[in-house]
Amino acid sequence: AGNLYHALLRAAAGAGDRLFLDTGDARSIAYSELDRRVAAVASALLAAGIKPGDRVAAQVEKSPEAVLLYLASLRTGAIFLPLNSAYTTAEIKGFVDDSEPALLVCDPKDEAACQGLAPALLTLGADGGGSLMAAATSDAPAVADRDAEDLAAILYTSGTTGRSKGAMISHRALGENARALVDLWRWTTDDILAHALPINHVHGLFVGLHLPLLTGSTIRFLPRFDADAVIAALDGATAMMGVPTFYTRLLDSPGFTRELAGNMRIFISGSAPLLPQTFAAFAERTGHAILERYGMTEAGMIASNPYDGERLAGTVGYPLPETEARIGGGGAGPGVLEIRGPGLFSGYWRMPEKTAEEHTADGWFITGDVATIAEDGRISIVGRAKDLIIAGGYNIYPREIELLIDAVPGVAESAVIGVPHPDLGEAVVAVVTTQPGAALSEESVRDAIAPSLARFKQPRRVLIVPSLPRNAMGKVEKARLRAEHAALFR
Ligand code: ATP
Ligand code: MG
Numbered sequence: 001a002g003n004l005y006h007a008l009l010r011a012a013a014g015a016g017d018r019l020f021l022d023t024g025d026a027r028s029i030a031y032s033e034l035d036r037r038v039a040a041v042a043s044a045l046l047a048a049g050i051k052p053g054d055r056v057a058a059q060v061e062k063s064p065e066a067v068l069l070y071l072a073s074l075r076t077g078a079i080f081l082p083l084n085s086a087y088t089t090a091e092i093k094g095f096v097d098d099s100e101p102a103l104l105v106c107d108p109k110d111e112a113a114c115q116g117l118a119p120a121l122l123t124l125g126a127d128g129g130g131s132l133m134a135a136a137t138s139d140a141p142a143v144a145d146r147d148a149e150d151l152a153a154i155l156y157t158s159g160t161t162g163r164s165k166g167a168m169i170s171h172r173a174l175g176e177n178a179r180a181l182v183d184l185w186r187w188t189t190d191d192i193l194a195h196a197l198p199i200n201h202v203h204g205l206f207v208g209l210h211l212p213l214l215t216g217s218t219i220r221f222l223p224r225f226d227a228d229a230v231i232a233a234l235d236g237a238t239a240m241m242g243v244p245t246f247y248t249r250l251l252d253s254p255g256f257t258r259e260l261a262g263n264m265r266i267f268i269s270g271s272a273p274l275l276p277q278t279f280a281a282f283a284e285r286t287g288h289a290i291l292e293r294y295g296m297t298e299a300g301m302i303a304s305n306p307y308d309g310e311r312l313a314g315t316v317g318y319p320l321p322e323t324e325a326r327i328g329g330g331g332a333g334p335g336v337l338e339i340r341g342p343g344l345f346s347g348y349w350r351m352p353e354k355t356a357e358e359h360t361a362d363g364w365f366i367t368g369d370v371a372t373i374a375e376d377g378r379i380s381i382v383g384r385a386k387d388l389i390i391a392g393g394y395n396i397y398p399r400e401i402e403l404l405i406d407a408v409p410g411v412a413e414s415a416v417i418g419v420p421h422p423d424l425g426e427a428v429v430a431v432v433t434t435q436p437g438a439a440l441s442e443e444s445v446r447d448a449i450a451p452s453l454a455r456f457k458q459p460r461r462v463l464i465v466p467s468l469p470r471n472a473m474g475k476v477e478k479a480r481l482r483a484e485h486a487a488l489f490r
Helices: 002-013 032-045 064-076 089-099 108-114 172-183 202-215 229-235 244-251 276-286 350-357 398-406 442-452 480-486
Strands: 019-021 055-059 078-083 103-106 118-122 150-154 166-170 191-196 217-223 239-242 266-269 291-296 300-304 324-327 333-340 364-373 379-384 389-391 394-396 411-421 426-433 461-464
Touching: 002 019, 002 032, 002 064, 002 172, 002 202, 019 032, 032 064, 055 089, 064 078, 064 202, 089 108, 103 108, 103 379, 108 118, 150 172, 150 266, 166 172, 172 202, 191 229, 202 217, 202 239, 202 291, 202 300, 229 244, 239 244, 244 266, 244 276, 276 389, 300 364, 324 364, 379 398, 389 411, 389 426, 394 398, 398 411, 398 426, 398 442, 442 461
Parallel strands: 019 217, 055 078, 055 103, 078 150, 103 118, 191 217, 191 239, 239 266, 266 291, 426 461
Antiparallel strands: 150 166, 291 300, 324 333, 333 364, 364 379, 389 394, 411 426
């Protein structure tokens, strides 16, 4: 009864011939056939020797069959371990050595390179081809018994601040988090979600699939973010989930109009901070206030702006029901956010010391994000503890400076980092991209923000660059920027 699969498939029984995944072609999957299709893939997993508790690692392109693979892993009682398709074979080897899956599912083009990495190897292509689907039979093995505390998945963190860690996530944590979000965001059977997120991460895999499954509603399933395809999918849809770059790219498209968003009831953003300018431009274009929420691999969704109340740009709203948040050390100003609640992970895979390190003595999880909590409980993420700059003995939060720079006319976006400096220890450096046609210089940016910033926070250098390095989840890779500019003051 503890197997999340039961909860996820419950609504399918009442969904009639409604589509679960709408791909716009013959690969769509209806709720009425969902369990049968999942069971067929489960039979392939059993034939590959998978038993409850085994890890099933998958580095595959986003496809309807990849969704079936995830659900089949749950159904079999295995632990699903999705790997970013951007990782190289050498990186995959590292993750596989760490997680020791019983089965690795890879793209057919990587079959030779992945040979021998795991006891069993199957392939799944973006088109659904490969040995996994070929091994599916019409057997319908029973849904494996699982305790709610058993692991459903191990997801590696995005590696934004350092080495990725495997977060162990239980059936219970996934179920609790998804049910809370259905209530909070008022998800119903009638929703139609435009889904353009990758499915190897909490956002696209858990939030993006579980809410529709729990309510028996439809997903317009897109292989990736493509502005024109998303614009087409939004026509008649009711909901979208995205990372901030999705929204800036939509705003860059003249085809993205107020009329198009006419049927939409909710645009959700997360995984990285949404710029207040994006929030404002989006509201002006569409009349919609983007609902920003905050989460992480280790905790699922933690906080969300309200559905009915005011959605405030630059804040991530209130903790989810039954989730508690506090600022570590109890100080009044910004500090590291600590949380407690039902959506939390069960620890880092094979890193008991790291797990202990990231929890307080009284059992709260230390997020590593620096935040403030307002009187009324509203949370604002100020930055990451690891991005904190200590210059000449002063603590400086890059986000404060980034917000000012981003508001300078002609600036597209910015990242503020600390770079080794002989006198100060670290010096503040701003890396800035400009809007097309804007004539900005180091001096003009510095002059524009100088009146609003204490002297010690002002960037020593402003570097104008063509683009900021981002990882697969749209997060700016500050570690890479710091390494790139490490010699600036030497
Ligand atoms: P790693 O832990 O490996 O360094 P990561 O923290 O980026 O990588 P994820 O778990 O994918 O890996 O991302 C969670 C982080 O994303 C959060 O800790 C937070 O810093 C950031 N984040 C998510 N949503 C928001 C948001 N709405 N605003 C600001 N930051 C956000
Ligand atoms: Mg993290």
